[in-house]
Amino acid sequence: xxxxxxxxxxxxxxxxxxxxxxxxxxxxxxxxFRMNEYDEYAVEQAVQLKEQLGxxxxxxxxxxxxxxxxxxxxxxxxxxxxxxxxxxDPAPQGKDxxxxxxxxxxxxxxxxxxxxxxxMQSQDRGSAQVGVLVAELLxxxxxxxxxxxxxxxxxxxxxxxxxxxxxxxxxxxxxxxVTCQLGLNIPxxxxxxxxxxxxxxxxxxxxxADLLKEEAVAATARFYPPARKGGGIVLEGDVxxxxxxxxxxxxxxxxxxx
Amino acid sequence: MKALLVCEYRExxxxxxxxxxxxxxxxxxxxxxxxxxxxxxxxxxxxSTVYLAEAAKYGEYNPDVHKKIVLDAVQRENADCxxxxxxxxxxxxxxxxxxxxxAGQVSEIVGVVDGGYEVGCCNAKMRRAVTPxxxxxxxxxxxxxxxxxxxxxxxxxxxxxxxxxxxxPVEFVGYEPAEKKDVDLTRAEVIVSAGRGVGKKDxxxxxxxLAKALGGELGASRPVVDAGWVDHSHQVGxxxxxxxxxxxxxxxxxxxxQHLAGMKKSDxxxxxxxxxxxxxGEVADVLVVADVMQFxxxxxxxxx
Ligand SMILES: Cc1cc2nc3c(=O)[nH]c(=O)nc-3n(C[C@H](O)[C@H](O)[C@H](O)COP(=O)(O)OP(=O)(O)OC[C@H]3O[C@@H](n4cnc5c(N)ncnc54)[C@H](O)[C@@H]3O)c2cc1C
Numbered sequence: 001x002x003x004x005x006x007x008x009x010x011x012x013x014x015x016x017x018x019x020x021x022x023x024x025x026x027x028x029x030x031x032x033f034r035m036n037e038y039d040e041y042a043v044e045q046a047v048q049l050k051e052q053l054g055x056x057x058x059x060x061x062x063x064x065x066x067x068x069x070x071x072x073x074x075x076x077x078x079x080x081x082x083x084x085x086x087x088x089d090p091a092p093q094g095k096d097x098x099x100x101x102x103x104x105x106x107x108x109x110x111x112x113x114x115x116x117x118x119x120m121q122s123q124d125r126g127s128a129q130v131g132v133l134v135a136e137l138l139x140x141x142x143x144x145x146x147x148x149x150x151x152x153x154x155x156x157x158x159x160x161x162x163x164x165x166x167x168x169x170x171x172x173x174x175x176x177x178v179t180c181q182l183g184l185n186i187p188x189x190x191x192x193x194x195x196x197x198x199x200x201x202x203x204x205x206x207x208x209a210d211l212l213k214e215e216a217v218a219a220t221a222r223f224y225p226p227a228r229k230g231g232g233i234v235l236e237g238d239v240x241x242x243x244x245x246x247x248x249x250x251x252x253x254x255x256x257x258x
Numbered sequence: 259m260k261a262l263l264v265c266e267y268r269e270x271x272x273x274x275x276x277x278x279x280x281x282x283x284x285x286x287x288x289x290x291x292x293x294x295x296x297x298x299x300x301x302x303x304x305x306s307t308v309y310l311a312e313a314a315k316y317g318e319y320n321p322d323v324h325k326k327i328v329l330d331a332v333q334r335e336n337a338d339c340x341x342x343x344x345x346x347x348x349x350x351x352x353x354x355x356x357x358x359x360x361a362g363q364v365s366e367i368v369g370v371v372d373g374g375y376e377v378g379c380c381n382a383k384m385r386r387a388v389t390p391x392x393x394x395x396x397x398x399x400x401x402x403x404x405x406x407x408x409x410x411x412x413x414x415x416x417x418x419x420x421x422x423x424x425x426x427p428v429e430f431v432g433y434e435p436a437e438k439k440d441v442d443l444t445r446a447e448v449i450v451s452a453g454r455g456v457g458k459k460d461x462x463x464x465x466x467x468l469a470k471a472l473g474g475e476l477g478a479s480r481p482v483v484d485a486g487w488v489d490h491s492h493q494v495g496x497x498x499x500x501x502x503x504x505x506x507x508x509x510x511x512x513x514x515x516q517h518l519a520g521m522k523k524s525d526x527x528x529x530x531x532x533x534x535x536x537x538x539g540e541v542a543d544v545l546v547v548a549d550v551m552q553f554x555x556x557x558x559x560x561x562x
Contacts, residue, residue: 013383014536097353098360124379126377128344129352132354132357133357136357141428142321144349145349159434162433166436167433168430169433170429170431171428172427172428173427183480183484186485216391217392218391219391221374224385225385229540232542233543235547243553243560250505250528256447256448
């Protein structure tokens with residue numbers, strides 16, 4: 001079996017964001033990048049499946065972006081993926097989800113993967129489209145927002161998260177794409193020996209132009225901070241003072257301290 | 259512009275969020291038609307055409323079959339845009355329809371602005387204005403962003419959809435009910451919730467102590483539950499409980515939409531966060547910019 005895991009590198013969400021020169025995305029300077037959280041669940045699930053099947057499947061981790069995305073690829077390799085595919089693209093943010101999906105599908109098609117894992121969405125763009133679009137482009141079965149995954153006899157049993165804690169259960173025959181959600185598993189930390197081992201694993205570099213055949217179908221016109229409705233009080237400063245201030249507010253504005 | 263609105267139906271019932279689609283269509287000034295894979299007994303009250311396919315025949319949710327039904331309605335209506343709620347149903351089905359139509363999709367729309375549809379990004383800290391550049395467009399709207407005011411009225415004109423059966427690679431097996439809740443947060447007057455910013459499981463008792471000092475219950479955001487720091491019965495949000503206490507204290511919670519959805523009916527919200535720009539600040543009556551592990555014990559001590 002051949003497994004593909006798609007990962008994106010995103011900025012730390014606790015950062016301050018400001019528009020870049022184009023006005024359509026954020027300025028990257030000063031941002032720390034890491035693997036998209038949802039993709040960590042995808043990597044973990046792929047590696048768990050590999051282990052379940054006696055290490056027979058080969059797991060490839062793919063990421064599209066500039067050189068820095070190699071860090072995310074290396075993390076996935078240290079978590080247990082076998083090899084990396086770095087689709088070199090200095091400006092992936094200029095591509096819409098349809099183009100990103102078409103790049104992945106083009107790569108997957110030539111490699112003949114049976115099962116593709118992605119995160120349910122990225123933390124920065126949050127479109128929740130790429131995984132499903134990859135499946136559609138490849139003609140694969142697909143289930144999204146997995147909080148449960150089992151595999152036996154060529155069939156995936158997927159537990160999808162629905163609203164209000166209800167789950168929907170579906171069975172998918174391979175080839176398939178699944179998109180992963182928080183709570184699916186607890187991603188392992190790469191251990192030092194595994195980080196060392198990962199250094200020897202192969203990372204293929206492929207120029208994005210070799211794989212991109214599609215025009216964009218959506219465009220970002222602007223990137224900007226939300227209009228602050230504000231209204232709330234912001235308290236800053238010394239902890240002792242803050243406690244006194246908040247205590248006073250709670251006494252005045254709520255009934256819970258009476 | 260003609261909009262085809264895709265209704266949501268689950269376990270025999272039309273979901274209320276369906277009406278938000280009507281509000282959105284009005285907002286963009288579109289002519290409306292709807293499609294429902296459900297039953298005659300669950301038709302939306304409206305004056306539009308509703309294309310109806312029987313869930314009893316096609317399954318409540320089989321993505322590949324539902325895609326075909328929606329595409330059939332798109333064609334019959336010659337719709338310019340196809341609109342879904344950004345829910346487990348919408349985000350699963352919308353990209354399938356978009357791919358089939360080679361249409362640009364804009365996900366989780368929160369507003370309509372100059373330059374396109376407004377969507378949140380970077381964990382709701384920023385916005386983007388996005389425009390589809392294809393002939394047709396697929397749109398998903400954030401639940402709650404376009405509220406439907408008034409009582410739904412009207413009698414739809416029903417057009418039946420029947421599509422040829424075909425084998426599909428996805429088989430819908432059924433639903434699993436939500437886990438039983440030992441803690442009823444819905445009735446709590448005070449809730450003090452722990453978020454990922456609390457740092458580690460060992461710090462949970464500090465948050466619990468504040469909850470106790472305020473005579474309230476412990477709540478939690480999802481990552482805290484998923485990491486096993488707190489039991490699921492304490493989770494607040496779309497996949498947890500919806501609460502409406504007199505006081506909600508969010509400790510180290512960023513304010514992602516799925517969390518806000520569960521707590522925005524609280525009377526008074528205090529957020530403790532070291533990030534002054536955290537989106538929770540938008541709904542908080544008081545945002546205390548501080549480290550939770552320094553501030554919370556000090557507040558608890560003061561209360562005692
Ligand atoms: C389909 C779906 C359903 C979901 N359902 C739910 C749900 O029901 N409930 C829910 O909560 N989430 C839900 N989520 C997850 C949601 O999107 C967020 O990931 C989650 O709410 C984030 O939790 P958090 O705010 O605790 O963590 P984070 O977003 O990681 O935020 C942590 C915050 O803590 C602050 N912080 C860090 N350290 C400190 C410190 N020392 N002192 C003070 N502040 C600090 C940071 O500035 C940050 O703002 C769902 C997601 C999806 C996709």
